[in-house]
Amino acid sequence: MIYQNTQAYAAQLDEKDELRKFRQQFLIPRHHGADAVYLCGNSLGLQPRAAKQYIQTQLNAWEDNAVEGWFMGNDPWLSYHKQLIPTLAGILGANAAEVTVMNSLTVNLHLLLVSFYKPTTKRYKILMEAGAFPSDQYAIESQVKFHGFKQEDAVIEVAPREGELTLRTEDILKQIEANADELALVMFSGINYYTGQFFDVDAITKAAHQAGAYAGFDLAHAAGNVPLQLHQWGADFASWCSYKYMNSGPGGISGAFVHEKHHTDATLNRFAGWWGYRLDKRFLMAPGFQPEVGAEGWNVSTAPILLLALHKASLDIFEQAGGLQMLRAKSEALTGYLEFLIHDINQRVGYEAYRIITPKNKNERGCQLSVVCTSHAKATFNYLADNGVIGDWREPDVIRLSPVPLYNTFTDVHLAAERLFEALTAIK
Known part of the structure; x- marks a missing residue:
């Protein structure tokens, strides 16, 4: 897949996504009146709307x-x-x-x-x-x-x-x-x-x-x-x-x-x-x-x-959702898009601001990308959280981001990457 770093492109991918309807079956945390970008399903998955009824x-x-x-x-x-x-x-x-x-x-x-x-x-x-x-x-x-x-x-x-x-x-x-x-x-x-x-x-x-x-x-x-x-x-x-x-x-x-x-x-x-x-x-x-x-x-x-x-x-x-077959295909696409966007950030700034330590081979990883912040790591994690992107922090300098195919979107991934890019200039 040839990715593009634009919000419009992410929205197009979401429009074509056959699994997009399942997002509505989950309760998304809110941040300042809007859905947060929740990329922490590797730690705790979101609540199904039906959970209370069950x-x-x-x-x-x-x-x-x-x-x-x-x-x-x-x-x-x-x-x-x-x-x-x-x-x-x-x-x-x-x-x-x-x-x-x-x-x-x-x-x-x-x-x-x-x-x-x-x-x-x-x-x-x-x-x-x-x-x-x-x-x-x-x-x-x-x-x-x-x-x-x-x-x-x-x-x-x-x-x-x-x-x-x-x-x-x-x-x-x-x-x-x-x-x-x-x-x-x-x-x-x-x-x-x-x-x-x-x-x-x-x-x-x-x-x-x-x-x-x-x-x-x-x-x-x-x-x-x-x-x-x-x-x-x-x-x-x-x-x-x-x-x-x-x-x-x-x-x-x-x-x-x-x-x-x-x-x-x-x-x-x-x-x-x-x-x-x-x-x-x-x-x-x-x-x-x-x-x-x-x-x-x-x-x-x-x-x-x-x-x-x-x-x-x-x-x-x-x-x-038919089990894991379609979910896996979307997972690979979401994680691949996040990987592309992080590499694009490094190209835009001219140095390795973020280093992915998760294997590049899609057969050797799942939803999660573990990202090393080469400077101001904890401050970067805090910046994401303050701006509605929920990931997971691991000492000393790793942020784990996991786009889950049942409820995450390509727009989520694009927004998370934009916040990572912003953090490079916002943090002094």
Whole structure:
């Protein structure tokens, strides 16, 4: 696509956008009486307009039926979560039985690590990317310590080459191969939160299995953002949060993927709970845990219906949009336009005022561009916020900007770039 740096051109792209109607299904924050330019969906997605009604419907069911709401009404709560599974499975590239909704992301990672981190005296190491989100770092650190190992011995962090900010797939694979005899698990992000790099989940999974290790993924920044094929790729497990690209509310419910090849593996440990017990006998209250077939066998606690309702409000919009195929195409165009405009700013001023550290290859990134401000970084971020552009700040000098295809426009992207340009002269 050949882009142009004019407001009229951005408006033309919006006019041709087949997905533009979905913006109206979200509540856009206001700034001085106008819609703000919200480019922070990588941190918290916008509220669907329908969210209040979805919540109210379940409050009404509670009011009308009280405890009988679990078994009666239009959406009995006992099976409510199953309405979400087909859309989630499509987003994740999974079979329906491989997906469940439960808990929060880090809780799910711990529960999954109970099953898939099975260290021995020889195979006890976990390989992950350096600079993973702190929750992952802390979870892995605590897991290896729980099993009696030292973090410095048991955790291998793969870092970018000197002078580079993103990882090369070949370097990840070489590290897996080099440590094959000692690896118990390869645990990676789908997309690195800081750089926005989309890792080659398929290649990493294959290399982990070749080394005799399990492969698991934190998909916090990938689910609902980039195409995934977890079943086909053979990933052993994954978890994600729903409040970023899936717009399911602050602290919204998480989910988990467990590949079907593990569903009947009785050698896997798990921390069990009543909600993961086989449904056909759950209410017999018998001793001895018998898991439900599929990923639901990893459930622990009773489903939080109000959080599920918020999640469903957004997933229904994904369903209306036809899943990720068209959304991905628009995402690539929006992010490509933002990239073009930032390069254009540098050309206009004659120096590199802004440096994009997210990979240029569209197959190695999602919605997010991480932009280094080469001077007055925090002041630039504040200038954007003061002028109606909401992004995300990361120390020491990075602004993350994420145009989301469900609700962002090409005009949003153009306005954000104009504010970046203005900041260069407005900040002294």
